Amino acid sequence: MTDWSARQYLRFEDDRTRPSRDLLAQVPLTEPRLIIDLGCGPGNSTELLVERYPRAEVMGLDSSPNMLRQARERLPKCTFIEADIATWSPEVAPDLLFANAVFQWVPNHRAVLRRLLEGLPEGGVLAVQMPDNTREPALALMSEVAGKGPWAVNAAFDDAARADLAPPETYYDLLKPVCTRVDLWHVIYNHVMAGPEAVVEWFKGSGLRPFLDAVDPALREDFLKAYLAQITRHYSRRNDGRVLLKFPRFFIVATR
Numbered sequence: 441m442t443d444w445s446a447r448q449y450l451r452f453e454d455d456r457t458r459p460s461r462d463l464l465a466q467v468p469l470t471e472p473r474l475i476i477d478l479g480c481g482p483g484n485s486t487e488l489l490v491e492r493y494p495r496a497e498v499m500g501l502d503s504s505p506n507m508l509r510q511a512r513e514r515l516p517k518c519t520f521i522e523a524d525i526a527t528w529s530p531e532v533a534p535d536l537l538f539a540n541a542v543f544q545w546v547p548n549h550r551a552v553l554r555r556l557l558e559g560l561p562e563g564g565v566l567a568v569q570m571p572d573n574t575r576e577p578a579l580a581l582m583s584e585v586a587g588k589g590p591w592a593v594n595a596a597f598d599d600a601a602r603a604d605l606a607p608p609e610t611y612y613d614l615l616k617p618v619c620t621r622v623d624l625w626h627v628i629y630n631h632v633m634a635g636p637e638a639v640v641e642w643f644k645g646s647g648l649r650p651f652l653d654a655v656d657p658a659l660r661e662d663f664l665k666a667y668l669a670q671i672t673r674h675y676s677r678r679n680d681g682r683v684l685l686k687f688p689r690f691f692i693v694a695t696r
């Protein structure tokens with residue numbers, strides 16, 4: 441996949457950071473010494489960790505050079521490392537692994553969650569948030585649009601759509617054997633967007649990326665126009681002209 445764009449991602453920074461705030465609010469630690477922000481992106485989630493735990497050493501990890509550049513500029517005192525969560529293990533066991541909006545991108549993420557949790561010390565916490573929105577029109581329409589038009593019949597689309605998350609029971613059964621406590625919950629956000637175009641811009645910074653990578657560059661604008669037309673049909677404007685982007689998200693706070 442092409443690299444992430446920190447600039448595109450941060451166009452909706454307030455809305456995108458809110459789940460991190462909600463996740464962090466449930467982390468039951470008072471004095472963690474070492475915190476690692478997995479999939480730290482441009483440092484927005486890392487900054488929250490630094491603010492809440494000013495005495496801790498906070499590190500960020502991401503696989504995207506573009507995101508890491510932005511994160512280092514934003515938080516010059518923090519250490520940021522380039523690595524793939526799928527294969528990475530901490531050199532020193534951290535007290536908190538924080539992962540907002542990243543594990544949905546990690547193949548076989550349930551096994552990785554369990555492995556990382558097993559490496560935490562007693563009382564250590566793994567805090568995770570993943571979008572649970574694959575059934576929402578905005579996501580389903582990506583595959584629908586990909587299946588019609590001159591860009592269709594393209595094997596690269598096969599892996600573009602994210603798989604549905606497993607139900608909470610699956611995560612509970614997976615993690616509880618190595619935890620004293622597993623806290624699981626969903627939140628449905630309704631992000632107020634300026635219009636259907638803003639919904640498309642939002643997903644250009646996340647879920648649309650694998651689709652746009654798969655489309656022939658000469659057809660990308662047409663693909664986006666077709667997607668916008670479908671979004672416009674499915675997300676009707678409210679009385680003030682804005683649209684609500686319904687966005688379910690799944691949260692886990694697991695304590696070793």
Ligand SMILES: C[S@@+](CC[C@H](N)C(=O)[O-])C[C@H]1O[C@@H](n2cnc3c(N)ncnc32)[C@H](O)[C@@H]1O
Pocket residue numbers: 444456457460478479480481482483484485501502503504507523524525526539540541542545546646
């Ligand atoms: C949606 S952003 C989340 C950014 C930030 N944590 C936040 O709360 O807004 C997802 C980030 O995960 C990173 N990422 C995706 N897959 C990864 C992997 N396998 N290993 C490390 N980072 C990954 C991407 O580069 C991107 O910066």
